[in-house]
Amino acid sequence: MFLHRLLVPLTSAFFSVVINPLFAQSKPSDIPTISAEAQTTARSVRPEAIEAHMRYLADDKLQGRKPGTPGFEMAAQYVEKQFKTLGFKPGVTTSAGQTYRQAVPLRRAQVREEGSTMTLIRDGVDLDLTYGKNYTFTPNFGQPTSEVSAPVVFVGFGVSAPELGYDDYAGIDVRGKIVACFNGAPAAFPSNQRAYSGSAKAEVAALRGAVGLITFSLPTDVRARIESNSPRNRLPIYRWTNASGKAQRTFPQLKVVASLGDSTARSLFDGATKSFEEARKAANQSQPQAFPLPLSVRARTQTDLNDGLVGQNLVGLLHGSDPKLKDEYVVYVSHLDHLGITRPVKGDSINNGAHDNASGVAINLEAARLFASLPKHPRRSILFVAVTGEEMGLLGSDYFASNPTVPKEKIVANLCLDMPFFFHPLLDIVPYGSEHSSMKGAVEAAAQFVGVKIVKDPIPEQSVFMRSDHFSFVRQGIPAIYIKSGSTTGDDRDGTQLNLDWRATVYHTPKDDMNQPFDWTAAARHVQLQFLIGYLTAQDNARPIWNPGDFFGTKFSAASASKQN
CATH class of the missing domain: 3.40.630.10 (Zn peptidases)
Structure with missing residues (x-):
């Protein structure tokens, strides 16, 4: 009965009766008339x-x-x-x-898993990781094959927001390095600022001169783990291209952008000046942090690129x-x-x-x-x-x-x-x-x-x-x-x-x-x-x-x- 009641369409006449009394409420003088x-x-x-x-x-x-x-x-x-x-x-x-049509040129990119690799190098010993289990990559929109080998620096949430009194990058040089960080942003941030800061990690890392980005979840953030998102993360992604054919909202200077599984992320901190648990506690307390991790990463991302799709926006003008x-x-x-x-x-x-x-x-x-x-x-x-x-x-x-x-x-x-x-x-x-x-x-x-x-x-x-x-x-x-x-x-x-x-x-x-x-x-x-x-x-x-x-x-x-x- 309740379902049926909600599904019954209302006539305009009936609806106006419902709304008229609501308009009769008093209205403060500081809002528009x-x-x-x-x-x-x-x-x-x-x-x-x-x-x-x-x-x-x-x-x-x-x-x-x-x-x-x-x-x-x-x-x-x-x-x-x-x-x-x-x-x-x-x-x-x-x-x-x-x-009425605005053409939107799109580039499709998908990681070619069989040609993509990631290796942790610690004390001269290589540890090869498994795609989809230990890590996934974001496609590289700039080139079919992207390679990098560099030391890794942990940068907390990877957030730089001096206007909010917070900067994980303060006092550390990440030029030529791969930065690793938690997903998300400090809980002390207001909701919208937190959402934006959590999404801007690649942009911030690229501006600071990093050559790669590795992200992983706090243990409580089960939704963001690659164990949960691996099927979705393995789908192709798209970006629009400008008149010169360059894909936008991409950061080609980041030669690898990877997500790690929980156990693999924890292993990055073995032998570091701060343990994974200590870093987690600092993050939960919204404390900026950054320190080198005692390892390097060698990675190769192979990407299949296709520019065949053109989308359409519909635009009407009054x-x-x-x-x-x-x-x-x-x-x-x-x-x-x-x-x-x-x-x-x-x-x-x-x-x-x-x-x-x-x-x-x-x-x-x-x-x-x-x-x-x-x-x-x-x-x-x-x-x-x-x-x-x-x-x-x-x-x-x-x-x-x-x-x-x-x-x-x-x-x-x-x-x-x-x-x-x-x-x-x-x-x-x-x-x-x-x-x-x-x-x-x-x-x-x-x-x-x-x-x-x-x-x-x-x-x-x-x-x-x-x-x-x-x-x-x-x-x-x-x-x-x-x-x-x-x-x-x-x-x-x-x-x-x-x-x-x-x-x-x-x-x-x-x-x-x-x-x-x-x-x-x-x-x-x-x-x-x-x-x-x-x-x-x-x-x-x-x-x-x-x-x-x-x-x-x-x-x-x-x-x-x-x-x-």
Whole structure:
């Protein structure tokens, strides 16, 4: 009965009755005012339209929307048709004219295991390791064969964050050496800063002059062990390439990037000035540390490279109405791709990706309809981008944010939607990114209109802030917001546990289809939030800015400053 109740679509008229009293709540004077036109438009949201979009995009005939497949092309054609129907103009200019398609050139790389080796050298004695058992490699995107032999230095978490009072590299020279470090980042860091720092190890090591990187897990971090992730780590990975054919977000100066199993990692510390257990305790106490390990590593990585795949971003443009501000842009993004066809689970091999992320695309399409239905376009222009290659590593969004179809310095904000989690009523939200910029006011105004509370991240260990397409814009110095539901369900269920259970049993499997208990009222509220936050941002005289001294605003200050010039 409960399942049936959640699956019954709601009419727009009924939904407006639900929402009207929520808007009547008092509103503090320090958040933006929502115009009467925007209020009326927000109430016209259609839950049934969200469901219809999702049912098409998650249909078996699209075969999981993997980039480069006929199924992805069907999804792209669907989104393109929606843009045209809504009156959104093609957002891409090419030598052939205007189009909705932005080509994303991709390079595929996969380690050739039979030609790859890793040897520990201690006191002149070689110990050959076994691929998949003791270690795995990350492919080298720069050359088919990469070789290195160098001493190893342990650098704690491999994190350099002086702005947070922490630097594992302080006082040690790692030039020409291979650095070894724990996965993750200091627990003392705030959640988002911890997520970023844990992901930036290769970049930091390369900047410090290292020639290789070895990572391994703390004993408590079972999820990150190669014993758990070996099948996934052995799959090919992708990067986008620039006009010169160079793969991006790669660090060719690192001649080896390896992950070690737990017992192999512990053996690195034999005879060192500090034992593995002592290093672990220091890491758990968020203490920077670095010291040489009494061994060298000789490694050879062989990589099969292929440049045959070209992805597609879909870009729709709604021109702004203000003579000056129309040349600035608020960008909405959601990823259109999913995993395609994989090994069968109970006879089903199609990864439909209903929640991940037909839901985000559907909600953004309905938000686009709200923008198109306004009596007058917002002052700033609005771009809706359905990106490719998110499941491959945020590739489509990173390509767009790095090579936007409008002047980069004119993009003022980004709103992302990916797996918002509407399996229960939407009573509270986690607006990832709102604590970093002046967009917080727009988020608060929208949340009050919809009648939801703003809460803190209930699952900081999942590093959500780093795991979707908004972060591609953060890297370019652009303030971004990414909203997911909170934990309150209105009954005796724990929303956080529902989320974690879903991730453990449904996420990235063929079970993520339309036979799930979606709450279409909650989905419609997500539309309202998306629409109103972007609308208020587009209407404001001032563009969003990073908070003074913000970690991400400072970290990517070069990109941020270029927009102000």
